[in-house]
Each structure stands twice: as C-alpha cells, then as structure tokens.
Amino acid sequence: MTDKLLQISNLDIVLPEGSERDLAVKDLNIDLSPGETLCIVGESGSGKSLTARALMGLLPAPHVRVEKGTISFCGEDLTKASEPRMRQIRGSEISMIFQEPMTALNPVMTIGVQIDEVFRYHADMSKSERRQRAIELLEDVQLPDPKQIVAAYPHELSGGQRQRAMIAMALALEPKILIADEPTTALDVTTQAQILKLISEMQTIHKSGVLFITHDFGVVADIADRVVVMQYGNVVETGTVDKVLNKPEHPYTKALIASVPSLVPRAPRSRSDQVVLSGDKIQKKFGGGKSLFGLGKPNRFVHAVKDVTLDLRRGETLGVVGESGSGKSTLARCIIRLLDSDSGNIMLDDVDIRALNRAEMRPLRTKIQMVFQDPFASLNPRIKVGQIISQGPIIQGQSKEKAESRARELLDIVGLDERAFNRYPHEFSGGQRQRIGIARALALDPEILVADEPVSALDVSIQAQILELLDQIRESMNLSMVFITHDLRVAAQVCDRLAVMRYGEIVETGATGKIFENPQHSYTKDLLAAVPGQKWDRKVAG
C-alpha cells in the first residue's frame, strides 16, 4: 500500500454536543494515488469540507476533532503528527485552495508578498530567487503580465485571477497532494471552465494527487478519475467516475444524479401570443452622482441595464441568463419597480408602470410579484410565517381572516404543513424557506412572477423539488414568469424562451431549444461551451 499517497482509514470526526448529529464524518475510508483526481461529492452538511480540513490538521479544535482512525500520508499518520511537523507538511506537501479566493487571500498584502511567504517558511532561497520563482509561478498559471500581478493587491484582480493566484501559491512548493474545496463555486461558468482546465494541466505537470470537493456533478464528470459520494457524514458510494455517474448503485447517488437538470431543453409548450409584460429600451445607471454640495469629483457610474427590450407572453417562462455583473438582477428589480429605471417603458397590460409613483403602483403590485434568491435573507426572522404570507393581501385591503385562511391554503399548495403558520422562519431549512417565499409571492394572486435565482442557494436535490413546485403552480395558476438564472442547466429545464445578457445588454433572444442547438452570438456560444459535464450529458442522452 506504500504507493498510495494518502490512505484514510476508519476516520471519525466528532461534532460538538448538541449538534444535529454526533459525528461529522463516520468511518471514512478513502485513498489517493499520485496523479489521480478524487472527487468528494455531497450536499451541504455531508461532511466533505471537514474531511479536507482534517487532512490539513485544521479542524476547529477542541469542539470538532478526529475521534478515531488514521490519516496516513506516505506512511505517516497525520492524526498523530505534532503541530510543528504539520506546519512543515502544510503548504509544502499538502496544500489547499479554497472556495472564495477573496477571503482566502490577505487583502492588505500584495500577491507577490503572499507567494514569497510560502518560500520564506518552507524553502532556503535568496530574495531575488524567490521573486523570480514567484513570477514563474504566475506565468505557469497563465496570468497575464506576472510582473504587474506580483505587485498587485487581491482587490485589483478579478475573481478568476485571484483563484489563479491561489493556485500558484498552492503549487509553489510542488505539493504531493492538492486539496481543492469547491474552488470554482464562486466563479462564473466561463471562468470555472478555465480554472478546471488549469488544475488538470498543473496536475499532469506536477504528478500530484488532487482531492477535489464539489457539489456539482457536471464538474465531477469533467475532471474526476474516481468519485466518493457522501451523505450525512457517511460514504454511500465509491468508484470510478464512469461507474458512479453512469451506473450508480446507491439510491442516494441515483437520486442526486437524477436531480441534476439535463442540458437537453424541455419540449416546447404551446403558448398564447398575448403579451402581458413588455419592456422597451429600459436603461439603468448606477452612481454618477455628486458628493454633498457638488464638491469633489463626480462618482464613477456603471451602466447596469442598457437599452433592454423584451416581452413576456401569457403562461410562458422567459429566462434571463448571464454571468455575474451582467445586469440581470438589476433588470428584474427595474421590472418589479424595486429600482427606478432611468428611461424606457415597462408596460404591464396597458399601463406604463415605469412612470407611476409609489401610491399609484400599489394596486398594481398584486399583478406582479417576486421570488428572491437567498432563502435566509428574504424572510424577516422576527415575523411568524403566517403573518409573512398574509401581510401582502392585508396591505392590499383584504380582511385579516380571509388573508390568513388563504395563507393556510398556500402553505398546503407549496407543500408545507399547516403548523408552519405559527412558527418563525429560522425553524425551517433553506428549501422550506424558499417555499414560504413562493407562498408569499402567490398570496396576492399575481399574473406575473419574477424569480431572481430562486434555486441557486439550494442543494441540487432541493433545487429539483423547488423547480418542480414552480412548474406546478405555473401550470395551475396560469402564471407568466421571468426567471433569472446563471445556470444554463436550470434554464434548459424551466424556460420557454431565453434572453442572454452581457454587460447590461441582451445579446440574443430566442426559444430555449433553438438557442441551445444553434446559438448565434459568440458570447452565447462561449457560455454554452463552458457548462461542465457536457460529454456526460450527451452520453446519458444518447
């Protein structure tokens, strides 16, 4: 067994008393060979991140600690290694990249100084050698103009560049094992594709073993050699990527894979041609204001929505897709009048709602409602669920009794127990909270629902349930929906038509099937090409 880089046997990690379960990780057995990529997949709370931390000796002791089992790294048991020895190993032999490169890098130190630190602690090199090596590393990770980046601070780089710098740092001493904890989750899909490619290239060069932690089966399909599926701290299935993805055995793995939305668009539905909402040349700029008394320089402004024209027909779902910063959320907020747009028309039936003031807008609020992204931030923690749902109709002049009995009905419609009525939001899970948010939006019997990334904060199995719920209510209540998402897989399953946004502009619109088959704009092509796991999709489909 000595040719294995890493051998974890019977590992138990305990959680503090009073947690949901006693063991974060139970009886874990995994191994890793040189040059191999092992993916640990699981939903939130499955114990996958704690496993990585245990390897690095970075568990938040004393409350969370390794109870029993061994972590054998080239024959040495890391659970018994001393702290000085662990410091030697960290960075030089096992290194780690994190999910959010902005918080993993020190904001007050330049990239060069931070890479330099790695050498200063672990290697005996002169100052000029170290600087030379840092520049080489940045070149290796394909960062443009390494000499400038050495002197740059983290906030001066984009998310993708920061993650490249993190990788450069992690690879500085050619570690035998690279642990990557959701390294692309915070990145846009096109950047993600580049980073994944970079990691696998680096691995080929350095022959290191990569332990890749992710929740995304598309990513797994693209990079893994072997896969470990975890649920509630237990390993439910292990095997080669082909076996786990294409012939899963455990019911949980099967369920997980079944909930990954397919890239093959849904069959087009028949729809009416009646336009319920249309936007014409909507503009929104941020900033550009002057400071008090008009002193000083005017602020920089961002053109968040540029000349956007779109229409929504009765009963259809219009997807607005784009990467972060494309202005899709701003557009949604302009449509629902949370933000005032600068110019253009927003016609709801025959009224231009852009021109209305708040009082005039109030009665029209019943027609158009919103579902928000973050199920934790979108419900007031101090107000009971029943009140959250019923307060909309009460504001609009319904009697309290009527609104509350409707709220109870809605709880049932969104699949929650009626007892939820008298409980507070914090007693519910993310998926349940999102159901409450949907019930709140439905309480006013709207004709149009604007959903801003309604499933992006949820685990894949919950995501599938919420999408199904949205589909059901759309059918039963004949809703028209504007669906904002960055996830093309979700868009393929939900939307009848798509509008692709970049830098505040709609670059392409069309039926979902058409866009997926035959994208016209080069940006749409890039986006589609970057979706992870396409080969696997094709295999499943054909």
Added chain:
Amino acid sequence: MADFWKRFSRNRQAVLGLIILCVVIFVAAIANIIYPGDPFLYSKFPLSAPGENGFLLGSDSIGRDVASGIAHGAKTSLLIGLIATLAAVFIGIIFGAFAGYYGGIVDDILMRVTEVFQTIPSFIFAILLVAIMKPSIESVVIAITVVSWPAVARLVRGEFLGLKNREFVQACHTLGMSDIRIMLAEILPNCLSPIIVIGSLMVATAILIESGLAFLGLGDPNVMSWGFIISDGRSMLRVAWWICTFPGIAILITVLAINLVGEGLNDALNPRLRERN
C-alpha cells in the same frame, strides 16, 4: 424567552450583576419603609462613625444619616438613569431610522445635526445645559438625554443601513407596504438587540453623569442623591471618611452591575453563531 434566559444565565458575571442590580432596586423601592421621613433631616449627632449612635453607615457634618441618604439616593439615580435613557433611545431611534432608511439628503442633514451634538464633550455639555436651565430633576434628565441620544442614532442608522437592502425588506416593497410600516414593523424589531444592549449601558453612564452633576452642585437641591452626599462630605474626607466612601461604593457597584448585565445581554442577544446553522 426561555432560550434567551438560558443563554444569559450561562454568563455568571451577568447573573451576579443582575442580582446586585435587583438588590439596589429593592433598596430603592423600600427606602421609605426602612428610612421613613426626609433624608435631609439632621440630628444631634454630627460626624458619627459607622455603627455609632444608631447610624449604620455613619452621619455627616450636620448629622444626616448616610445610609438613609444612600437608600433614597438609589431611587433618584435609578429613575433618572432609566427615564433619561428611554428618552434618548426614543429620539435616537427616530433620527437613526430616518437617516438610515432614506439615506441621501435626509441622512446628510440628520447626521450633521447629530454630529453637532457629538462634537461637544458630553459632560461639559450637560453642565452647560443644567446651568442654563436651573438645577432641577427635570433639567438633569433633559441634559442627560440631550448628550446621550447621538450614540443611539448612530447605532440605529448603521443597523437600518445594513437591513434596508435585505431581501425581506425588498419583498415588503413588492407587496406595496408603506415606509413607516416597513421601518416600524419590519426593520426595527431586527435591531432591538443592539438597542437594548446600548440602552442598558447608557443607564450606567446616565447614573455617572447625574452623580457628577450633583457633585458639582448642579443636582436638584430638594432631591437626595449619591453625588450630593459625596459633594457634601468631600471637605471632610480626612476626618469622616465614611461620608464619601459609602455613596462612592454604591455608585461603583451599581454602575458595575449594570455594565455586567449589559455585557450579558449582548452575549445573549447577539449570538453570532445562532442564525444559519
């Protein structure tokens, strides 16, 4: 509520503070029973040491009972502290809520006004106000309120700034809720915890300011207070140490107790780990 109490009682110092505070409140409440009559009433036994002539904590230069003065002074201190704090919190919430919620020009104007109050050292400002208004219990309360509300306004403004862009507030906008209702019913309940904490600590500060004013002779001359006794005994510190010492200790432990309770409230109301688990 039971949950809150469990977290509060985990902090032993806070429980100790609460016990001391309860004792002080109890003494203040029964002051008229254990020491009936006017605490300003003098006797034939000036400068009695503690325990002599039936004076538990001694008597002052004209024979007034120090223990009686402390008991009656407790009522004054606690009442002034409480009323001034409530008033300051009320004004602070109004200023902070409007400034934080509306932002822009409203924020600019309200915060510049707040800053005017903050630029003047608070104790000197309080002295000035009482001196202008003539010393009375009302003027002391007003002075303390005027110097303490800006801190609350800043805090509430910060909380409102952070909360007004949260999605649950946006959801209220999409339902067509009015601004006043969003501020009072949706945002305010979410910043009660820090307001309660700062309020409890402000009671302690108010007691200190009141004692300081009374020490300088700016207290209400008809109301017994701890600062007044200390001021009165200061010239005789070397011959009759007890006159200054006992009210001094009373101020010390009361302020300490309130601070401990405030810290405990802070720990119990703001457990950063409680949400999102």
